[in-house]
Each structure stands twice: as C-alpha cells, then as structure tokens.
Amino acid sequence: MTAVDVTVRTPDARLDGQLDMFPGATAVVAFAHGSGSSRHSPRNQAVAEELRRTGVATLLFDLLTPEEECTDNVTREQRFDIDLLTRRLTGAVDWLAAQESTKGVPIGLFGASTGAAAALRTAAERPDLVATVVSRGGRPDLAGTEALQLVRAPTLLIVGGADTDVLRLNEDAADWLGGPSRIHVVPRATHLFEEEGALEEVADAASGWFAGVLGERER
Numbered sequence: 001m002t003a004v005d006v007t008v009r010t011p012d013a014r015l016d017g018q019l020d021m022f023p024g025a026t027a028v029v030a031f032a033h034g035s036g037s038s039r040h041s042p043r044n045q046a047v048a049e050e051l052r053r054t055g056v057a058t059l060l061f062d063l064l065t066p067e068e069e070c071t072d073n074v075t076r077e078q079r080f081d082i083d084l085l086t087r088r089l090t091g092a093v094d095w096l097a098a099q100e101s102t103k104g105v106p107i108g109l110f111g112a113s114t115g116a117a118a119a120l121r122t123a124a125e126r127p128d129l130v131a132t133v134v135s136r137g138g139r140p141d142l143a144g145t146e147a148l149q150l151v152r153a154p155t156l157l158i159v160g161g162a163d164t165d166v167l168r169l170n171e172d173a174a175d176w177l178g179g180p181s182r183i184h185v186v187p188r189a190t191h192l193f194e195e196e197g198a199l200e201e202v203a204d205a206a207s208g209w210f211a212g213v214l215g216e217r218e219r
Contacts, residue, residue, distance in 0.1 A: 002020070002021055002022060003018060003019070003020045004018070004019050004020075004021070005017075005018055006018065006019045006059075006061070008059075008061050008091070008092045008095050009091070009095060010087065010088055010090075010091025010092065010094075010095065011087070011091055012087060012088075012091075013065050013088060013091075014065065015061050015062050015063065015064075015065065015088060015092070016039070016061065016062050016066070017039055017059055017060060017061025017062065017092075018039060018059070018060050018061070019057070019058075019059050019101075019102075020048070020052055020057055020058045020059075021057045021101050021102060022052075022057060024055065025055060025056060025057040025105060026055045026056055026106070026210075026211075026214050027056050027057065027105060027106040027107065027108050027131065027210060027214050028056070028057040028058065028059060028096055028102050028105050028106075028107055028108070029048075029051055029056055029057070029058050029059070029107075029108040029109065029110050029134075029210065030058075030059045030061070030089065030092050030093065030096065030107065030108075030109055030110070031044045031047075031048060031058065031059065031060045031061070031110045031111075031112075031115075032063065032085065032089050032109060032110070032111040032112070032115030032116070032118050032119050032122075033060075033062075033063065033112055033113075033115050034112040034113025034114050034115050034116075034137075039060040039061050039062050040060075041060075041112070043112070043136070043192070043193065043199060043202075044060060044110070044112060045060070046199055046203060047110065047136070047199075047202060047203045047206055048060055049203075050203035050204070050206070050207050051203075051206065051207050051210065053207075054207045054210070054211060056108070056207070056210055057102070057105070059092065059096065061092060063084075063085050063088045063089065063115070063118075064088075080114060082114065082117045082118060082121065082142050082143065085114060085115065085117070085118035086117075086118045086121040086122055086125070088118075089109070089115075089118045089119060089121075089122045090121075090122045090125055090126060093107055093109075093122055093126050093129050093130060094126075094129075097129055106131040106214055107129050107130055107131060108130070108131055108132045108133070108134070108210055108213075108214075109122060109123060109130055109132075109133045109134070110133075110134045110135075110136065110206065111133065111134070111135050111136070111138055112135070112136045112137060112138060113137060113138060113139055114139055114142060115138070116133075116135035116136070116137075116138025116139055116140050116142075116143075116157075117138070117139050117140060117141070117142035117143040118143075119133050119135065119138075120133060120135075120140055120143040120147060120148060120151055120155070120177075121143050121144075121147045123151045123152075123153045123155075124143075124147045124148075124150035124151050127150075127151075127152050127153065130153050131153060131213065131214065132153050132154045132155070132156075132209070132210065132213040132214070133151070133153050133154075133155045133156070134155070134156045134158065134206045134209055134210070135155070135156070135157045135158060135170070136158045136193070136202055136206070137158070137159060137160060137163060137166060137191050137192070137193065138157065138158075138159075138166075138170065139166070139169060140157065140169070140170060140173035140174075140177075141169045141170075141172060141173045143173070145176045148173055148176035148177050148178065149176055149177075149178045150178055151177050151178050151179050152178055152179040153179055154179055154180045154181065154209075154213050155174075155177055155179060155180070155181040155182075156181070156182055156183075156184060156205065156206070156209040157170045157173070157174060157181065157182070157183045157184070158183075158184045158186065158202050158205055158206065159183060159184070159185055159186070160185075160186050160188075160189030160190050160191060160193060160198065161185045161186060161187045161188055161189055162188055162189060162190045163189065163190055163191045166191060167183075167185065170183055171183065182209075184205045186198050186201050186202060186205075189201075
C-alpha cells in the first residue's frame with residue numbers, strides 16, 4: 001500500500017489530501033468531512049483504515065484551502081455552503097477519474113454531516129462515476145429534494161439511534177432518493193458516535209456496504 005500526499009486540483013481550488021492506493025483495490029472512496037473538520041478527522045481516519053483492510057483505497061482531503069480555513073468569518077459561511085462543497089467534491093471525483101493510479105477504479109463517496117449533502121449532490125451530478133454513497137451522521141436533507149431524486153447510486157445512511165433529530169431528517173431524505181437506499185441505525189449512539197463500539201459499527205457497516213455494492217456491480 002502506498003500513502004501519498006496529493007494536491008487535488010479542482011476548477012476553483014487546490015486542496016491538500018492523502019491518497020492511499022494499492023494494486024488490486026476494488027474501489028477508491030473519497031471522504032467528504034463535515035463542517036469544522038478536515039482530512040485529519042479521527043472518525044473518518046478510523047473508517048478509512050477499516051476500508052483499506054477490506055481492499056478499498058481511500059482519499060481523505062480538505063474541502064477548504066488553508067487560506068479559507070484561516071479566515072474565520074468566511075470559513076463559517078463556507079463550511080455550510082453546500083454548493084461550494086459539492087463543486088470541490090465533484091472536482092475531486094473528476095480528479096480521481098483522471099489519475100493514472102485510480103483511472104477506471106470504481107469511486108465511492110463517504111460523507112459526514114454537511115459532507116453527506118455534498119456527496120449526494122455529487123452522485124447526482126456524476127452518475128457515471130459515483131458507484132455508491134455512504135453517509136455517517138449526515139444531513140442529506142441539505143442536498144435538496146431535487147438532487148436527491150436524481151441520485152441513482154445505492155446509498156447507505158448511518159445514523160445514531162440517540163441522534164433523533166438527524167435520524168428523522170435521514171428518514172425523510174431517504175423517501176426522496178431516486179436509487180436504492182437503506183438506513184442503518186447504531187443503537188444508543190449520538191451524533192459523533194463517541195459511545196463504546198459505535199464507531200466500530202459504523203466502520204463495519206460502511207465496509208460491508210461498499211463490498212456488497214461493488215460485488216453486485218462485478219456480477
């Protein structure tokens with residue numbers, strides 16, 4: 001396995017990231033973190049590590065530039081700017097599709113919080129490239145019903161059982177999704193899945209979902 005620091009070039013930004021790629025990878029999953037987080041998110045790092053153990057390559061990258069992160073007033077708005085986050089994530093998907101090491105490899109998306117909305121919008125905009133989407137404690141409702149209806153990629157929505165408001169929003173969003181979807185509820189877990197065993201269940205559910213969807217595609 002080769003971990004490489006990369007610069008993800010999108011039409012409007014150059015974004016820092018880390019690509020963990022290896023021969024025979026069944027897919028590459030790009031992570032879209034939530035507001036106030038980064039590619040160094042320990043929760044996404046833990047999920048990415050589990051995915052790599054199951055043969056899935058990963059791309060963790062920042063959705064904002066270092067300059068944007070240093071500008072407090074602008075950052076607060078940009079972190080919740082779903083249009084901006086979608087442009088950046090869509091750019092990253094296009095970048096993966098063009099790289100020699102990842103060209104032709106199925107692309108999955110893993111979105112957390114507001115990153116889930118960006119992931120679903122990207123899936124709607126790149127149906128030929130995005131194979132599947134997983135959301136962790138996400139806000140898929142922020143993608144908007146029009147985009148949700150255009151999503152064809154199979155989608156897994158992972159939500160904490162104690163995160164009742166977000167669970168309701170995920171249930172409502174699932175009704176609008178145009179492709180197959182499933183909600184996985186982690187019992188007693190809150191929004192950040194800090195309870196004992198909760199994050200491990202997230203990682204297991206995500207890796208199982210990616211393996212199942214990609215295996216079905218191959219058949």
